[in-house]
Amino acid sequence: MADEFDFIQSYRDLDAGASREVVEARHKSFRKLSKAIDKMAQIYDLCRLAYQIEPFPARPWFEDAVREFDPHFLAEKDKADAGRIAALLLRERIKSPGSYAPLAILTTSYCGRRHSADGDVLTMQANVAFHNAVRNHRVSSGTKLLAVPKLKAITAEVDAVNNNNPLPGPVVKAAFDAVMVSTETAIKALSDNVKGPVESARSDIVRLAEEVDMLWWCIGDWHELLNKPRTETTSALKMVVSGVELGAMVRQLPGPYGAHGILRRISGAEADGKSSLKAAVKSLSQEDAQKLSKDIPEASRSLFPVHTAIQLIANDGDAWDTEFTKSVPEIATAKMSHFELGIQAFRERALLEYGWTI
Template sequence: MAVFDFVSEYRGLQPTAEREQITARSASFEKAMADANGSIDRVIDLAYFAYRLPIPVESDASQWFGSILRTDDPTFSIDLDIEETARIATLVLRRRLYDNFITTPIIVHSAAFAGKRQTVDKHGLSYASRQTLADLVKRRGSSVTRPQISSGKAGAISELIKKLGDGSGETENVQVFEAILEDYNSQIKQVVTSANKAVETAWTENRRLAEEIDLLWWHLGGHSYLLDRPIAEIPALLRPAVVGMDIGEMISAAPGPHGTYGIIRKALGETADETFKLGDVVKELSRDFSDLISNQVSRYAIAPVHGVFGDVLLGDTPVVGAQFKRRAGLALDTKLTGYELAVQAYHERMLKKLGHV
C-alpha cells in the first residue's frame, strides 16, 4: 500500500516553497494529525480552516491551530496567512481520508455544502472524501467473519507440580496453589476478552442490519420518521430536507448503510434534480415542522441547514440573510438541487446525532 507523502502533497499545493518552510509545515502537520486523532472536535476545527469558514467567537480553534503553526515558524499568523492555514488543514483531512477514518468524510461532505464551498486544492478534498465514503459504505458488512470465543491459554505450571512431587523441598503446596489460581484468573480474563470481541462483532453487524431494515421500511412506507406524517403531504420545497433528516436520524453509526444515497434519490423522485434557493426552503417552515429540530447545533457552519432551521423553529425572530452569511459563510439564496439538499441534511443529521455538531 502506498504511503501518504506530505512533502509531495504539500509541494503540489505550494510548488515554490523553500526547504525550511516545508520542514516547518511538516512538523505542524504531524502535530495537528496527532491532536486530530485524539479528538473529533479538532477534526471539525480543521474542516473550518480547510473551507475557510467563519470561526465562532467562543471557539479556541484559532489559538490551538495557530500555536501549532507558530511552533516552527514564529512569524506565522493564522489571521493573515489564511491560505497557508487552509493548506495544512486540507492535508491533515486528506491524510485522515487516506487512513479511512469513518467520520472524516461525513465531516468533509458537510463542510463542502454540496460543492458550494471550495478548498485550496480546487475541490480535491471533496473528491477524495467522496471516494473514501463510497469505499467505506460498500465495505461495511461486506466481509463479516463468524465471531468465535476462544479458550484461554494455560500457563506453564507443570514444572512446579513436578518439583512438588519430587519432594525436594524446593516447592511448597502454597506456591502451586497460587500458581494455579493465577493461571485460572489469566485464562478467565482471556475468555472474557474473546467473548467481548465476539459480542461486539455480532452487535455491530446486528446494528447495521437493523439500520438497513429501518431504511427499507421507511422507503416502502413513505412516512416521515420525525414528523409522523406522509412524506407526500410535506411541501415540495421542504421535502428534500425532511428526507435527509429522517434518514440521518435513523442512523446510529457512521458511515451509514450501503444504498442510502440511492434511496434518497428514489424518495425524491423527479424532484431530485430540481433546483431552488435555500432561502425559499426556509420560508416554508412553520411551527408544524418543529419536530424536525429539538435543539440548536453547536457547529453552525458545518451544519448550516440544521442551523437555519433551528433559527426559525426555535427562535422568535425571522432569519436575516446577513446574519446567516456571517455564521455559515453562505448566502441564503444559494441554489441546490433537491438531492443535494437531502444529502446535506442527511450528513448534518448524522453528525448531530453522533454528538459532533
C-alpha cells in the same frame, strides 16, 4: 500517521514557489498539529480553514503550532496558507481506518458548492474514502471464534504434591496458587479471544437494524418526527426532513450502504428539481422546526447549514432568514437538487447524532 503521508510533496504541489525554509517550517508544524488532533471540534476547525469559511475565529491550537516554526505566520492574514495546511491535515486524516473526517469534510463542502484550498483534491479524496467506508460498512468482517485456550500445565507443582507425604503447607499452597494463576490466565485469554467476534457481531446487528428501520420508514408515507404524511410537505422540504429523519436513525458512522438509495427513491421524479436551502425550508412552521431542531453552537453554524436554518426557524419564527443569511452568506441562496438537499441533511444529522468529540 504523519510519516505515512508525504506532506512535503503535497505541499509543494500546492505552492511550487515556496522556499525550502518555508516548506520545512510547515512540515514541522504539520507533524506537531497531526499529533495534537484528538477532538472532533478540531476536525471542524480544520474544515472551516480548508474551505476558507469566514470569519476566521482565533484557533490558538492551530496558529501557535505554525508560529512556533514561523513567527511571521498569522492565520487571519495568511488565509490561503492556513487553508492549505488544514486541507493536508484532513487529507492525512482521511487515510486513518474508521476516521469520521470524510463525512465532516463532505458535510462542510455542501455537496460540492464550497471549494477547498487545495483545488478540491480534499473533496474528491473524501468522496472516495466515504464511499469505500460505506461499502465496507455493508460487508461483515467474517471474524471467527478462536480455539479455546488450554490451561497452563502445572506438572512441577503436582509432582511436588505427589512426592510429599504428609503434605507440608507451603507445597499445598504453591499447588493451589498455580491452579488459580493458570485458570485466571486461561479465562483472560478466552475473554480476549471472543471480544473481537462479539464486537463484529454487534456491529453487524446494528448495521442490519439501521437498514431495517430505514426500509420500514421508506415504505410508510410518514414523517415520524413531524407526525404527518410526507405527501403533505413540498418536494424540497420533504427531502430536507427525510434526510434529517434518516440521519437520526444512524447508530454507527458512516451509516448504512442503502441510505442514499432510499433518499433517491423518496425524491422520485423530482430528484433533480432545483431549490436553495432558504427556499426549501420557507414553508417549515416554527412548531415543526422545533421537532427537528438540534442545538448548533454559533461558531459551527456554517458547517451545518440545514440544521442552522431549522434551529433559527425554531427559535425566531418568521424572523429567521436575516440571521441565516448572516451565518451562511455563500450558502443561503445556492441552488442544489432536491436529492442533494436530502443528502446534506442526512450527513449533517448523522454527524450531530454522533456528537462533538472523536
